[in-house]
Amino acid sequence: MSQPDSPAAATQAPAPTPAAATISTPAPAPTPAGPLSRAAHAAASAVIPGGVNSPVRAWKRLGGNPLTIARGKGSRIWDLDGKSYIDYVLSWGPLIVGHAHPAVVGAVRRTARDGLGFGAPTLAETEICEVIRSALPAMEQVRLVSSGTEAVMSALRLARAATGRDLVIKCDGCYHGHSDPLLVAAGSGCATLNTPDSSGVPAAIAAHTLSVPYNDAAAVERALTAHRGRVAAVIVEPVAGNMGLVLPKPGWLDALRRLCTEHGTLLIFDEVMTGFRVAWGGWQTVCGVTPDLTCLGKVIGGGLPVAAYGGRRDLMSHLAPIGACYQAGTLSGNPVAVAAGLATLKLCASKGFYAKQQAALAKLAAGLRQLAARRGVPIQISQAGTMWGFYFSERPVVDWTTAAASNQERWRTFFLGMINRGVYLAPSPFEAAFWSSAHRRGDVSATLAAAAEALEECSS
């Protein structure tokens, strides 16, 4: 399987000069959830903390009630009350070919007929690892796991085992899953709930994590110098997708590569979001920077739980059963999940897939930019391949400080305006949005029509 043309581009247009920059604070809008969603959330809340199995799903920041989803097909989802939405969350990224694609569902059905799992090797595991390695040559060897959290947690353990060092450097506002050492200055739901450092993480563990601003190579250099010989790894989202979407500044990832090499520190790219989404392969195939280890998830499972980590063969040989660094999982390489991932990757491998989707999404981004400019609403819209994001901000967003300074009250008004008009965006300003090959021109025009009205509410 090969995908020769994947010219992912990252674009961040300058903020339009606002005619009227006054920021109003709108009255809270009523929750858009219908009676069946509300009843379902009440029942869930009795048995599940907050009624959700992952905090960012709770719409807590919106003071609202999440929609309970009944089904999805193509670019759309339907809630329990029967209302349909154009979906830009796409299960938080995995569904690059849309909901319930027949090829993916067919592969799952066929595989399930032969058994749901064995806890023993199957041919499909080797096949998907070969596809991953051919798309991401830096992943000379690959280990399958079941979630992005698990991939990153395991890569970190491996980095410590291989270097004999304990410290790790991450960036403020980046999110690498919920393992203890990485819940420090964390983005995603932690940023949304304003709990970037989780309770329950022993201080002794958090003390091994240093956090620096994203896009700030000088800060990384200072940390590496101050802790010379003690830093096992620098871990980074090459495109940050857990504080909204923040693009890497030119030279930032190259600087990380150079600094890590100089200091004998491993460079880990967390491409759980960007892998097979910004391009065939990941952001590393776009920017030309080679990490020592890479973490993948989301798209490689096609909506089912598959994730992976991998890298240089000499590093991977530290893993049990060859080496002494232990990592395991009953569901690792589960055949049904791998079948969904392989079917998805086969669709992504079709000629021109990424170029076509990227161009289609660029039209949506351009339309939004134009609508906001006409209404004097300052907005920053970024795109990386089939990922996108926006901030209500007059200045470019380059790190957590500038992301957090964006106008969140305006974001809330816009979010509610969109959801009330049938467009489903992530319920937090600190999450990325996604695009799928199931989205059509009609979805773009319907989204822009909704945005035109929602932006009026933002500027009034």
Ligand code: HOZ
């Ligand atoms: N970590 C995901 C967002 N960055 C959220 C996962 C979920 O709630 O499903």
